[in-house]
Structures are given as C-alpha cells and as structure tokens.
Amino acid sequence: MLLDQLATPAVLVDRRRLLNNIERVQQIAGAAGIGLRPHAKTHKSPVIAKWQIDRGAVGICCAKLGEAEVFAGAGIANIRLPYPINPVHAPRVIALMERASISIIVDHLSVARAWSDAMHAAGRMLDVLVKVDVGFHRCGIDPDRGAVEFIQAVAALSGLRVRGLLSHAGHAYRATSANELADIAAREVDLLVALQARAAAAGVPLDEISVGATPTLRFSATERGITELRPGNYVYFDRTQVTLGSASLDECALTVLATIVSKPSADRIILDCGSKTLSSDLAPHGEGYGVVLTRDGSAIDHSLSIERLSEEHATVGVRGGTPLEPGDLVRVLPNHSCVVSNLVDDIRLVDDGRVVETLPVSARGKIT
Secondary structure, eight states: GGGGOOOOEEEEEEHHHHHHHHHHHHHHHHHTTOOEBBBBTTTHHHHHHHHHHHOOOOOEESHHHHHHHHHTTTTTTTTESSSSSOOGHHHHHHHHHHHSEEEEEEEOOHHHHHHHHHHHHHHHHHHEEBBBSSOOOSSBBOSSSSHHHHHHHHSTTEEEEEEEEEEEGGGGGGSSHHHHHHHHHHHHHHEEEEEEHHHHHHTOOOOOOEEEOOTTTHHTSSSOOOOOOOOOGTTTTTHHHHTTTSSGGGGOOEEEEEEEEEEEEEEEEEEOOOOHHOOOOOOOTSSSSSSBTTSSSSSOTTTTEEEEEOOOOOEESSSSSOOTTOOOEEEEEEEEEHHHHTSEEEEEEEEEEEEEEEEOTTTTOOOO
C-alpha cells in the first residue's frame, strides 16, 4: 500500500530506522558490558519488544501493570516495573509472577511493608529495587538522608528480595548542552555507586545499579558501576531528542502522516492531526507541537509552524507562503513519540514509501 492510500492521520514508523536504532543501542550496551532493558511504554508493542530481546535485551520495563499483563500474555518472560505500584494491586502482581519474572520498585517503607505482607501471605518472594531520587525530584528516596537505613529496613522484610538501586534522571530533559547531559549522567552514577558502597558496608550487598533515560544514554554507557540501562524513546526518537542532541533527524523513525483539510488564508493551513494524535506535549527549548517535514522527509520545513492544537485540528502558521493546498499530505515529527503511541490503535511500518506491515499497539490505554 502506498502512503497516499492511507486514511489520515496515520502513525508511520520507518522500519529500517527502527531496527537500526534497536541494534545500535544494543551494541552500545553490549560494548560496555551493561544489560539493556528497554522501556516498552514507548512502543507498547510485543512484536517490537521481541525484536529488542532477540537482539540481546535482558527483558523490558513497563510503566503500568496493565502493560505488563499484555506483554506477559505475549510471552515476554522478564518484566520490570520502575513505577511505584501500590500494594492494592498485589493479586495482579502475584498472578503476573506465574507467567514472568517480575520486579518492582519501592521508595516508601509503609508501601514496602504492605508488599512484604502480601508476598508472605502468598508464600512468594518478590524482587524489588529501591528507587533513588538523583535530581528529578519526582519519586525515590533521598540518597543523603536515611537512605542506608531505608535499604536495611526493606532488606529485613520477609517476602521481598532487594536486588539493587534504580533511578531515572528525568531532569536531563531540561538540559541545554551535551556537557550538561554528561554531568547529569555522571552525577547519577556517582550517587548510586556511593549509596551501594554504604549499603554494603552496613551489611546489605546490592547487585544491580539500573539507570534509564534516552537523553543521557550515550553518557551513562561510559560510566563504571552500572549494570542496566533502561532507555525507551530510542526506538523511535522524536523532536525532543533531536532538540536535546540525542538523535539526528534521520534517526527518527516515527512520524505522523496528515492531510491539509483547510487553507483559510495565505498564512494559515489546517491539518487533520490534533491533540488526539500529536498530544499536547511541548518540546524543551522548542516552540510548537511538533514540526512539519519537507516533502521528502529529509529536513524540517521552517516556513511552517504548528502553533495551536484542537482535538482534531492542528493550526499551522505559514511564513513566506506555501504551495500546499487542501488534500495534500504532510509528515509531522511529533514532540513526544511515546504519547503518540498511546493515542492510536496501530502503527504502519513503512519502507521506501510503502506500507509493509501494520502492527497493533497492543498495550495502548493500559493506565492501571
């Protein structure tokens, strides 16, 4: 099928770029002797997860239990949930443990105790990692205040096996230079390795140091002490990663095919991909809700700017005029590909301008 035969908006994924991204990052991790555990929330596809595992990934991460249930049902055998799952979901976790190796994070003692009670009652042993706040200030324990005591307390609980430390340097998305990204990656590892050593001295050896963020990936892989990398966005990349210098435009695999549905004036055109397709996420250090590419997809069309989104419409400002008219197709590079995945039922794998396969986004909408 040719692209002009598709109903729009349609999410396209360049198969060659996708596979190149998977293989390149696997090689980076392998060369560093670090396990790669991709975060599957980016693609939400068991097919793509299996491609990652076939090329050497040790397993996957999922954001929510609903996602993990989809992937376990598809035969993915090793799943980590780097998200603070509440113990009210213990029955679902126990059921998942029948189908896959499951690990979760903890960062609050009462939550850890509730997980201990649930696992003790079920006669099970749950692998946990302690989430550490390395600067993003979202979840995680403070590495400088009571961290060792927290680790000791969790390690003493029945039904739980403390595997190591885990972090997410989400503040890297606010970085303004490669040097700043490198500093964030180095600081993250320094905090974790130092805490690991303090825990060992207090009688709690920790085998795993797990970090995960696509912007810091290339720097984290050079740091000593890491046992696991958990990037997610690298399979597709997006405008945000290009803005941060983590990817080039020709590495971005996911785009949105849209149709011009109106041209009210010479300085404004309207696309059929609104917030229900592109999401309302803005890119750091960039304006607008994604960028329109040139006809051949090789560059950004700087004469066009996606200024506003409605649910079904993208309002595009035009500078200097455009030959585009209603009915013409354009390709949009979204700001955040992970969110786009969650907004559509399927993606179209494309190769040389032709659709070669349609993949369902099997774990979309799994928010619990």
